[in-house]
Amino acid sequence: MRGLLRGLSIVVVCTLCAAAAHGEILIGMAGALTGPNAYQGEQQQQGVEMAIADINAAGGLLGQQIKLISVDDACDSAQAIAAAQRLVAAKVSFVVGHQCSGASIPAAAIYARAGIIQMTPASTNPRLTEEGRTNTFRICGRDDQQGAIAGDFLAARWKSGKIAIVHDDSVYGKGLAEETSRQLHRHGVMETVFETLVPGQNDYSPLIAKLRAAGIEVAYFGGYYREAALLIRGAREDGYRLQLVSGDGIASEAFVQVTGEAGTGTLFTSFRDPRRSPVAAPVVERFRRQGFEPEGYTLYSYGAVQAWAQAVMRAASTETKTVIDALRGNEFDTILGRVGFDDKGDVRQPGFEWFIWRSDRYVPLE
Structure with a gap:
């Protein structure tokens, strides 16, 4: 590294x-x-x-x-x-x-x-x-701020669509996912799937298949870059046009080192960029x-x-x-x-x- x-x-x-x-x-x-x-x-x-x-x-x-x-x-x-x-x-x-x-x-x-x-x-x-x-x-910033922004965004763009919220069960990932879900509910929008994945695995095909079978259009992921990257790369390799949305945990070029071109179009919130x-x-x-x-x-x-x-x-x-x-x-x-x-x-x-x-x-x- x-x-x-x-x-x-x-x-x-x-x-x-x-x-x-x-x-x-x-x-x-x-x-x-x-x-x-x-x-x-x-x-x-x-x-x-x-x-x-x-x-x-x-x-x-x-x-x-x-x-x-x-x-x-x-x-x-x-x-x-x-x-x-x-x-x-x-x-x-x-x-x-x-x-x-x-x-x-x-x-x-x-x-x-x-x-x-x-x-x-x-x-x-x-x-x-x-x-x-x-x-x-x-x-x-804090995740209650970040989750509120994400929930507003999801509710505005996919109010009539099928939304999944997935997290890696870390203190950060679970907390951010719950804050996002909470804000989504304030808009009267319920996620179709709320799922936990096990971090450290190399293949999330079963989860991807579950999201696809449920007709999920957008998945919000609370967690770190590696799992987010494997999730969207696996979906693209399967021909699944899933939209991935996440938080500051993927604000690193390490994310696209894993995803390659599959990461293009992924949306996320992060701290304001002082660069x-x-x-x-x-x-x-x-x-x-x-x-x-x-x-x-x-x-x-x-x-x-x-x-x-x-x-x-x-x-x-x-x-x-x-x-x-x-x-x-x-x-x-x-x-x-x-x-x-x-x-x-x-x-x-x-x-x-x-x-x-x-x-x-x-x-x-x-």
Whole structure:
């Protein structure tokens, strides 16, 4: 996988003395660096690394250089707990992550007990910030927002058609599917099929046959890119003109690496794409010169580091409570635009928009 391990910093506790001696501020990055979601974990890793490099090149933070400690949770709840405990043991001041909701939620309780600020650039399940932890922040949108948009869209376009809602039973996928179904019902539209698939399989022919037999015209999928890709590729290979609609879990070129041309025309909601913003242009260009396309969660990870660093500057300290107060009481100029956080820790500004896959890239849906 392209550059997956580039810059990966896995450290042990004995490095803490060296870090302190050199006046470094330790921060953590937790995400899927191995496993089926590692492609998106690399987006997170790349975004955090470049944000830190840019801050350090400008003189650092409070006169100190920032040092990154990256840990792998493989998008798994048990591994996420172990990864969080490693970052706590390393005494980091801040964590960017986790990427998957099913990893982020159990890890959040560990960071709360340790008094470490956590900011996710990717976990969208509402529960993360609804559980009332003051140290937990989210710089991306939530699935109740994303599901509402999807439900409105499905009801408007396929009000008289047959709709299926499918999910992969992950915390993220199931939650997004349920939010979408709930909004669909508010419009008086009921899905014909509500189905769970087993992730990790290589063939979803039985599910595809079931959807076809039920006359399904459009399937909304809550889950990650691999299963979505295999679902639509299998349908196309079977001559079934199913329309696939999904969420931010397929906002990665890894989706079309699996689907090939079968992915063309797939619709999905995802975070607003900051690559189109003039503010982000210099950073986007630097990523591209390095051979990395900053899609998906890359720039949201960069923005999370920016927001935290600006809060540290306002607080003139890395002490948790003062930085939390600064995060909640101010707005910050980031690569995502000007952002602030509400009382729950959710970002106020960035939302979701519609995209469509066109061959090997996705573009905004006009």
